[in-house]
Amino acid sequence: MQRVENLLHESVRSEYNFATRTSLHLVDAGGKRFRPLFTLLAAQFGDHDAEDVIKSAAIVEMVHLATLYHDDVMDEATMRRGASSANARWDNSIAILTGDFLFAQASSLVSELGVDAVRLMARTFEALVTGQMRETIGADEGEDAVEHYLTVVYEKTGSLIATAGRFGAEFSGADEVHVGALERIGRSIGIGFQISDDIIDIDSPARESGKTPGTDLREGVRTLPMLYALAGEETDSRLRRLLSGPITVDHEVDEALELLRTSEGMARARRTLDRFADDARAELDLLPAGPARDALARLAEYVVDRTR
Numbered sequence: 001m002q003r004v005e006n007l008l009h010e011s012v013r014s015e016y017n018f019a020t021r022t023s024l025h026l027v028d029a030g031g032k033r034f035r036p037l038f039t040l041l042a043a044q045f046g047d048h049d050a051e052d053v054i055k056s057a058a059i060v061e062m063v064h065l066a067t068l069y070h071d072d073v074m075d076e077a078t079m080r081r082g083a084s085s086a087n088a089r090w091d092n093s094i095a096i097l098t099g100d101f102l103f104a105q106a107s108s109l110v111s112e113l114g115v116d117a118v119r120l121m122a123r124t125f126e127a128l129v130t131g132q133m134r135e136t137i138g139a140d141e142g143e144d145a146v147e148h149y150l151t152v153v154y155e156k157t158g159s160l161i162a163t164a165g166r167f168g169a170e171f172s173g174a175d176e177v178h179v180g181a182l183e184r185i186g187r188s189i190g191i192g193f194q195i196s197d198d199i200i201d202i203d204s205p206a207r208e209s210g211k212t213p214g215t216d217l218r219e220g221v222r223t224l225p226m227l228y229a230l231a232g233e234e235t236d237s238r239l240r241r242l243l244s245g246p247i248t249v250d251h252e253v254d255e256a257l258e259l260l261r262t263s264e265g266m267a268r269a270r271r272t273l274d275r276f277a278d279d280a281r282a283e284l285d286l287l288p289a290g291p292a293r294d295a296l297a298r299l300a301e302y303v304v305d306r307t308r
Helices: 001-013 017-027 033-045 051-075 092-113 117-137 143-170 176-203 215-219 224-231 237-242 248-263 264-284 291-305
Strands: none
Touching: 001 017, 001 033, 001 051, 001 092, 017 051, 017 092, 033 051, 033 143, 033 176, 033 224, 033 291, 051 092, 051 143, 092 117, 117 143, 117 237, 143 176, 143 224, 176 215, 176 224, 176 248, 176 264, 176 291, 224 237, 224 248, 224 264, 237 248, 248 264, 264 291
16 A cells, blocks of 8 residues: 555646645545555455556545545535645635646546556546536436435445446456456445445434534435435324425434434335445455455445444
8 A cells, every 4th residue: 555655645746836735735634545445455356566556546546536625615615634625725726726636647647557447537537527416416307316316326436436446456467257346346335335424424423433413414415314214105294394404403403313213214225235235245256265355245244334
């Protein structure tokens, strides 16, 4: 991972020092580095030390960081990874331009991996953008709200993690069957993580999750348990009223959380999470036994276990 960090820092440098400084703002803020780590894990089914594996791991993290700069502008966020967001420290224009700069640097690096890699990353860029647009605009009239949600989650989160899995496996020289399996595992794990975040926002005490429960309710964001609750005929009428818009009163947030925790909507969201975890586990059967497959199995379990 240190080689990835070194390349990441090298790749965001520019002749224009200010661009370097704004780019390093989030690079140096840290983070889980889940996407490059998943790339390296996928590469364990081939030559994990290959130079193109390291490049691809740095690329997916740069792309992810670029989206964070843009997200913070759209969300008017003031903090990111324990530090001031770029839009708060400078302004919206600088944050947007820094995100664009990171996309450019990632594109330059991916060009070294060949035409197929460029094509895949272009499709991933498209998914990241259309996912954000779908979320911003909302479901079309007559469109199923849950299907819309799952499409948004795949495009905004699952698509890049799926690409991370394919890149790591492909550039390690893994068998094509393994490459496809690892791409699909990334897709399922990416979607699963977002669903588990939705559940945690409702059903985990702040002392355990480190997050304030009900954040989505306060912001008027309809997550999967809420969408299922609104779609169910058996849902309490009081809960329907509470979910009709953002909730600004604390005791009403607490009431909505309590109703959601025992709702069929929450039960259905948990079953959907289980399904995506099962999808990931099923792909493991295509991979050779060993520590890397065991690590992927634990990751699939963790996606579910973190909500318990």
